[in-house]
Amino acid sequence: MKVAIIDYGMGNILSVARAVERCGAEPVLVSTPEGLEGAERVILPGVGAFPSGMAELDRRGLVGPLRDYADSGRHLMGICLGMQMLFDRSYEFEETRGLGIIEGDVVKLNAARLPNIGWLPVWPSPENPSPYLCESGARFYFLHSYAAETDAEVAHAEHEGETFCAAVQRGNVFGTQFHPEKSGPLGLRVLNRFITQAGT
């Protein structure tokens, strides 16, 4: 199974690729729209600021093609900044439009000490869980200052008393605020489910 990983100059691509390999799949780095043709699984990773992320995707002509890819019903997973860019807009530094694939906004966490860095238990939403994320209270690694506000939330976590969105899913589009490639064996398990079970 080939898994396309969007390489737009931001994020720890190597770790995501290694994690995909550990799941028994073949990572393919994609930095142009042509790379999406024929892809069945695409991962959009990301570390850094939202405006830079969208600018780098735009520079490579990937914004429209990623939207088209999602519209076609094929499977897309966003990680951290990659998840945030799935939404309509973010308020990081300045209001910036996202890919608009899932409805929602990205706003700053209220915590006094940011970024939120560390391992937190993640709780699936009882009324809207994701089949890829079934463990209740399993710990995953977070590194972020912003979080999504959306009806597509499928799991939440808590930092300094504030509940925030830990994962989202709307049909073929899945996203985690945490880094599954940095969350040990349980993180790899979530990634593995996306790779092997998507669409089943």
Place this chain on the structure above:
Amino acid sequence: MRIIARLDIKGPNVIKGIRLEGLRVVGDPNALALKYYDGCADELLFMDSVASLYRRNNLTEIIKRAARDVFIPITVGGGVRSVEDAIRLLNSGADKVAVNTAAIERPELIRELAERLGSQCVVLSIEAKRNGPGWEPYTNCGRVPTGLDAVLWAQHGESLGAGEILITSVDREGTRQGMDLELLREVREAVSIPVIASGGVGTPGHVAEAAPHCDAVAIADAFHYDRFNVFEARP
């Protein structure tokens, strides 16, 4: 609170000293990285202990091997002098880079790294010794005094875009006599970014003492010499 396994590297080996001197070989970086990953450490911290003396960083091969088998965050420091150095390390598998000497020599480096990579990737590493009522940062592996104040420097680093502070007590490190709690408290109160404490842990009790004053504890000696493990370390 995160428990971070710290590996100080010299050439191909993990080494350990006392007060950053008298370095003894402890083991193979990849073997130890796997041991700590399997042992459920929250993160790994690789520091090239002589890099700034030779004005280079030698860890890319070590990090590449570690990143292949270890699926937790990896921070790398020692001899990071430029954005290019940092990018090379991130492309080798590091998630965060730590800067010390180069940032003191040219504080703008912190801003450049934060703008290019994002603050989350930038750790300001401060190695400090007690100096009168305060603490003085040292560069080049605890050898060169800077004349600065460690707490003020931490604040300055935050304002330039550092995402975390790694504060090492040179006086305590390797001694197993406990961490410098006053130093931790003052640094943590002065900044609003996470603080990683390093230097002096000899017992799980030392970790528990430090917990209210930091967001993570980096442990080297105790783990390398198997005095206790990650689970026992957690308060």
